Amino acid sequence: MPMAAPDDAKRDLIAWLQQLPMRHRWLRWAVLAASFAFSVASAYYFSVQVRQEAHSRFETVAVGVANDVHSRIRAYGDVLYALRGLFDSSTEVTRDEFHQFAQALSLSERYPGVTNISFTFRVPHARKLQFERAVRAEKSPLVKGLPEFAIKPPGDRPEYAVLIYLEPMGKNVVAWGFDLNADPLRRSAVDRARDSGQISASSGVTLLRDGTAPVASTLLRLAVYRGGGVPGSLEERQRLYMGIVGSAVRVGEMIDATLSKEVLARAQLQIYEEVGGEGAAKDTLLFDSAASGPAAAAAAPGDFSRYEVTRSLAVGDREWRLRIVPRKDPVDLLDKAGVTAILAALLAISALVFWLMTSVAISESRGAELAQRNREAALLRERLREQAMRDKLTGLYNRHYVEEWFGLELRRAQRHGWSIAAIMLDIDHFKRFNDTFGHEAGDLVLRELAGALGRTTRGSDVASRYGGEEFLVLLPECPFDAALRRAERMREEVAKLELRYGDRPLGPVTVSLGVAVFPDHTKESEELLRCADEALYAAKQAGRNRVVAYSADPQKAGARAGV
Incomplete structure (x- = not known):
């Protein structure tokens, strides 16, 4: 019988509410509207989450695309450095030797998109006629059947x-004898390569072999100097400059060979050459997979630009900007169905709530009850969120949160080449406070230590209670020497504490600290914390109340001690 009493009270309450006059009927409609808005907002929230996950998945694909293109471009650059090495290793490279080198490269199989590799010889005007006669006098079978050599276009x-050297010759024969200095765009690339000693690039160039065909290529140039290598000064580079090795790359053919049809069917790739300023309006479009190649036959991409991913990569002395946009909606059909199901379920719940309110005529009470529940749920969610992140006693971050944060921050540091310092500290003789003054006094020491850490850390630092009387402070973008100084400040700040429990002084409070830094000591998060913990152990063994820096050799561990 006692178990049935609550149910009886509920039935009595409902019966009493049913006898109330039907006042404030508008309230149930307001609640219905609010429930509907909540349903739509919740569905929108879940759809945003779904889109973010889809964007993350597509970003992985896009990064793979950018990396593949970057690897291909680097391979083409390596060909030029190999060509320069050929000329550096010999006092004179003949046409036949250049031909044999090109044959060994297997350009069409290993470097798709490269229409030719070449060597351009520097000829002063005074030696023009002598140079032309020397080339015409060549006996190599490679020049048999070719037009009579002459520097072109004509003019002084x-x-x-x-x-002078072009491989394969074939269709490229029209460029044999062409003077790159006669074309401002090509001359600019030559001058930049000569003066820098590095690869220069010019994009959007129509090769002589292509005539008026709408096929744009990218030219890569690298200077060759007498005596080999790259002279140290600009004046020396201009004086010893002998010629240029180069290659011509058709971007469209390169992309078709680099990326699979499946990838190009999923993503639209646009390549721009950045020509100064910000924004695509000032950049030159070099390639668009939606307008050329196998992807052109696919359905036109929808408006999925909100998922676009952009990456920049260096091509010689120029920057290419890769814009990658999905051609199909990256949100899976099942995810869309899931969002729709959530919306339908929430709307059904809203309708059910409205029906219940109408049936029992308790719009006002029901509205208040629902509002109260919503407030309690919000407070509960906030409390649960804080509990998941914070240590209840000290208010610092807890171990679970800091380990999750550390993993993410370490990957960011690895990507950007930043340092992260880890300071592990432990209260010396903490057991004495609990045994002598009681556990509440020990809790007071932990709270005050947390306050001392708060006074000695930056806004970007993360201080946490790692377990018991052990604490961990992570300092992003903090080099080794700075981490040691920060640790010493923490030790000094703690040593200043003069704590009392009731009317009894607790005595001195000191800490031992171990310091380790990424990437100085390790490149893994778990290893970094282990190194900091070993340094802390060394500080304890060395007499406590000191800072010890991690060292793989315990005999070389650096320490700073408070006396």
């Missing part, structure tokens, strides 16, 4: 950069 110029 102070200096010529003449394309």
Whole structure:
């Protein structure tokens, strides 16, 4: 019988509410509207989460695309460095030797998109006729059947950069003897390569072999100097400059060979050459997979630009910006159905609430009850969130949160080349406070230590109670020497504490601290914490109340001690 009493009270309450006059009927409609809005907002929230997950998945694909393109471009650059090495290793590279080197490269199989590799010889105007006669006098079978050699276009110029070796010759024969200095765009690339000693690039160039065909290529140039290597000064580079090795790359063919049809069917890739300033309006479009290649036959991409991913990569002395946009909605059909199901379920619940309110005529009471529940739920969620992140006694972050944060921060540091310092500290003789003054006094020491850490840390630092009387402070972008100084400040701040429990002084409070830094000591999060813990142990063994820096050799561990 006692178990049935609550149910009886509920039935009595409902019966009493049913006898109330139907006042404030508008309230149930207001609640219905609020429930509907909550349903829509919840569905919107889940749809945002779904889109964010879809964006993350697509970003993984896009990063893979960018990395593949970058690897391909680097391979093309390596060809030029190999060509320069060929000329550096010999006092004279003949046409036949250049041909054999090109044959060994297997350009069409290993470097798709490269239409040719070349060597351009520097010819002063005074040696023009002598140079032309020397080339015409060559006996190599490679020049048999070719048109009579002449520097072109005709005309006198102070200096010529003449394309003399071209592989494969074939369709590229129209460029044989072409003076790169006669074209401002090509001359700019030559001058930049000569003066820097590095690869220069010019994009959007139409090769002579392509005539008026709408096929744009990227030219890569690398200077060769007499005596080999790259002279140290600009003046020396200009004086010893002998010629240019180069290659021509058709971007579209390179992309088709680099990326699979499946990837291009999923993602639209646009490549821009950044020509100064910010924004695509000032950049030159070099390639668009939606307008060329196998992907052109696919359905036109929808408006999925909110998922776009952009990456920049260096191509010689130029920057390419890769814009990657999904061609299909990256949100899975099941995810969309899930959001719809959530919305339908929430709307059904809203309708049910409205029906219940109408049936028992308790709009006002029901509205107040629902509001109260919503407030309690919000407070509960906030408390649960704080409990999941914070240590209840000290208010510092807890171990679970700091380990999760540390993993994310370490990956960011690895990506950007930043340092992270870990300071592990432990209260010396903490058991004495509990045994002598009681556990409440020990709790007081822990809280005051947390306050001392708060006074000696930056806003970007993360201080946590790692367990018992052990604490961990993580300092992003903090080099080794600075971490040691910060640890010493923490030790000094704690040593200043003069604590009393009731009317009894607790005596001196000191800490031992171990310091380890990424990447100085290790490159893994678990290893970094282990190193800091070993340094802390060394501080304890050395007499406590001191800072010890981690060292793989315990005999070389550095320490700072408070006396």
